Amino acid sequence: MADVTKKYTYDYLIVGAGLFGSVFAHEAKKKGKKCLIVDRRNHTGGNTFCENIEGINVHKYGAHIFHTNDKKIWDYVNQFVPFNRYTNSPVANFKGKLYNLPFNMNTFYQMWGTKTPNEAKAKIDEQVQEFGTDRPMNLEEQAINLVGKDIYEKLIKGYTEKQWGRKATELPAFIIKRLPLRFTYDNNYFNDKYQGIPEGGYNLLTEGLLEGIEVRLGIDYLQDRESFDSLAEKVVYTGNIDEFFNCQFGQLDYRTLRFENETHEMENYQGNAVINYTEYEIPYTRIIEHKHFEFGKQKKTVITKEFSSEWENGAEPYYPVNNDKNNELYKKYKALADADDKYIFGGRLAEYKYYDMHQVIGAALKKSESI
Template sequence: MEHYDYLIVGSGLFGATFAHLACKDGKRCLVIDKRPHMGGNVYCEQVEGINMHKYGAHIFHTSNKKTWDFVNSIVEFNRYTNSPVANYKGKLYNLPFNMNTFYQMWGVTTPEEAHAKIEEQKSEAIAKMKADGISEPRNLEEQAQVLIGKDIYERLIKGYTEKQWGRKCTELPPFIIKRLPVRLVFDNNYFNDTYQGIPIGGYNKLIEGLLRAPSNSPRRGETEAVPHCNTVSRDIPSEFNSGCIDVLTGIDVPINPPKHEYSLDNGGYRELSDPIAYEMLEARAKEMRKNPTEAESAFWELVSGKELGVKFRRQHVIGNYIVDFACLEKKLIVEIDGGYHSEDEQEKNDYLRSVELKSYGFTIFRIKNEEVISSPEAVVRKLQLALWLAEKVPLREGFREASDTLVYTGPIDEFFDFKFGRLNYRTVRFENEVLYMPNYQGNAVVNYTEAEVPYTRVIEHKHFEMFGQTVYDVPKTIISREYSTEWQPGMEPYYPVNDTRNNELAAKYRAEAAAEPNVIFGGRLAEYRYYDMAPVIESAVRAYGNRSRE
């Protein structure tokens, strides 16, 4: 049996870049992702002809020409320049803090006047601290006022920061704000980097380009397309591979051994349910088998014969859930998903459901309704790969049956089964709205800095890629209101929490990761670090370079 050089968990920037570089060297890669799409958090969803940044605004910026040239060799980037605006009680201020901001704040028109005003307010803050008998800031509020003064702190920092962190600035440590850049010039460009922009056509173009077999790949196939799986059979015959990168989305594979023991008596897994609950669930499952959806009927036709060589059960009770389809022999669950599974609350429910089912040792494979109906042959090919991969779990031990090396970009604490405890995150909830107007706020990013407005900012997505008249050529617009909140399991983890507890936990997990043979940990979740996009790509380049030299 052939197997891969690299099994890559996660198709975000780190995983996709690593796969691209490996493929250029003729290595075979299998990239898997539990989401129904490639790209991780940079994924864009098409809405009304606009690329919506589904997981929050992503603006590429770097001063590294090599990195800039690399991404532009995959897809050309546009001229977007990040120039956010702050809205405080209806009055607008330019960000970052520059002469436009100081004019809007105090009416000053020269750098000398602005500098004097800032120093005056900083002196007042220092004097107040001395009056209180302290010489160093005790919290973020004191730190910010020592750096920038009272007016800017109260209007542009305080409310926004308290919403972002979910606690008062007086309760936050001062090190969160180490410095506040002040520009005594009329320059609204938020970044100091030499290069910035957005991929023309959106970030999906970048990810698709990275996961396409490069033109100089020794193992490139005839097609340049990147289906969600250049699928392979259980024996991975080479004739099924169009290139050296295979991609399978919608698959959630157990990393660690099952937490529950069970037998296959009476169809299996009955003992995992409460007896009364089981009877109720089984009665419900029987009704569901009598009234399948169109997609469920189509999938049953695909798997009920002998072509796959395995037996599937439909509407089967496992634990506290009724799963759409289950192959008990291979411990693979297949869920046929409608559109509502992309909604926030349902995504959280699906996550909690998957956690329980994976604790029994099952791999979960999700397929969209429309794909089953419109592309049955592709679904069968993907299912073959899913069945093959399900034999390799738990992945932490079984990846060696599938590949030489595992590249892991998921949460580092999950990989080690939370042995030291869970790491904490901050997360963001998005409230998306399509508006029947071509231009809502005239800017991609507007921060709302007063505490009384519950969201932190509003993103108008079309301004990332549309300029001038093209803004009005598309009659609608889409906005996203962002709400910062505490992370809970089932929510998307966005920002590591930079405090003593989490830093100590992360250090323990990183030490474990460094000792894990033939496993490469990369990206924000696997390293528990905040990353901009360019440094993620640079990290993947380094990781592949180090591995290829071994």
Template sequence: MKKYDYIIVGAGLYGAGFAYRAKKVGKKCLVIDRRPHIGGNIYCENIEGINVHKYGAHIFHTSNKEVWDFVNSIVEFNRYTNSPVANYKGEYFNLPFNMNTFYQMWGTRTPAEAKAKIDEQKADAVAKMKLEGIDEPRNLEEQAIALIGVDIYEKLIKGYTEKQWGRPCTDIPAFIIKRLPVRFVYDNNYFRDAYQGIPKGGYNKLIEGLIKGVEVMCNVDFLQDKAKYEALGEKIVFTGAIDEFYGFQYGKLAYRTINFDHEVHETTNYQGNAVVNYTEKKVPYTRIIEHKHFEMFGDEVDACPKTIISKEFSTEWKDGMEPYYPINDAYNNALYQKYKALADTDQQYIFGGRLAEYKYYDMAPILEQVLKIEIF
């Protein structure tokens, strides 16, 4: 009999959630992580009394009551509602696209006026395409204009998207933007889920609650001593990069990544909102996050004398960088399937999570998966 029922590689949400479930049914687990801390990409660092989302903003949202009740059984969540704002050349627009956005863009006041303006611009775009002999949008630019018109595309989509993907919209496939959230109500709530919020005290509280009573080792690189851990665990849950696990034998999967510029400011309130997108192409960052607004409201904001902001710079992933967003194009998806075929034959391993499945996940779907996994 081996020392552990499960060796869990990665102390992020998938790994911690799996450890919680396994411990609940009496399994002995060891969680290891190559980083010096638990939490994966939802790890928060407390700076000046503010929980800073070290690897980018994370907002928990779900319509699954089971998942919402589960996370709140670990730590209480606050009432944070995500209502981002877009800055284009100093003009401010509410997101997602809703009646506030349309009023700011065109001065329209009623849903009928806004729909008429959008339909007019869409009709012009479609007519132009047909004059050019195009039956279907060939790229993201054509698709976006056909869906929402030129004004919103030019001000709120084009520059942001090109910074995010690192290539012109005319070089990005149309399917990336097949749908756009358009609401003909005055509603700045970005998510339509029934539940959303941030753990009170930050995401570390959630992870700490999930792995309470579980043996954890940080600063440990599983792949440097794989045989040792295979000998220690009956099963191994691997949440790292699947191509790295298999020694990149078929080649490397592509990602987009983000560089963060964290700044401390001697003011109580830098931008008045947690998330402000910068949609103009010449502004090098995609957005600014002001972290205190995730957990501080009203007088709490002014009571904290400093604030922390993070500017986000989207870039191509290279060795040594943190892989964030899978490039799920035809080439990379086919490459992933080769690695998945290898993983499917390995009876000792369970591969799960964003890097192991080469799929972008929000937090709630990760936990939905973990809550359904059969613990052997």
């Protein structure tokens, strides 16, 4: 329990300079609270950090495309940096043939030559009738029930197996309970009203959030926790919740990512920011060409090949594996977290929950309202 009689140097120690920690710190400062942020990395911004290569803002930890239906959150981020009009329209490459994503009338035309919604629906229904099952027991059966065999085998199966490191027949059906089918010629991946990329990169958003707030980088809070805890009345923790409690019930599982950057002496490598490679034989899941996020005109270009793998100690944890086993384990850690009011847990790792950027910001704003 927090010692209310002690005089602390800070009101809040915030562990992690990502979106959750930065938004919380900004809101706390507005309310007159004194904050210290520490982060084990040598930069702020968490996974939104951009590295400048050849004048291009390279998304160091994978593509981050901001999208939301919440005008309050859209206005919130735009107060720090204007967002451009980038629209995410990825393309899938299956054995050299290109298909538009998400699954829409362009995709169906490329797949079968269908030209009307009724023709496309009839083709999907025909394949579901032939290859589907009444009681789908795994991801493969569930996906075929939703989109038919052709789309599943060319655009889902290989990509999903690379992403999860397991055969689709070994993955639970709930992972893919709903696959959106869009019977219009619309390649906009997101349905959200607001979408874009910060003009000049995400680092400008982080700088705006952290203006006037003390930040110490290259510091592992867990290595000197007692000393840091003594500095502040409250601690906001955004790291792995199981590590906070010394993994006393066991480790939570994650998927991690590895990135290979290449600089090319050309203005345009692939003509699109995101191209997914959906065949299993190609080891990476997608290629990102970063300059297209900001409509760049640089003479060179930087691409990133993205590889998915099992998480191990020392790797960056990206995606929580929210199966029954891990969710039950997380509940044990959450019970410990709820028992001590000195600590506030927030963000993807501390809550063991997949968050999009707008959701992280919304959660941080909601948490900060309790100050």
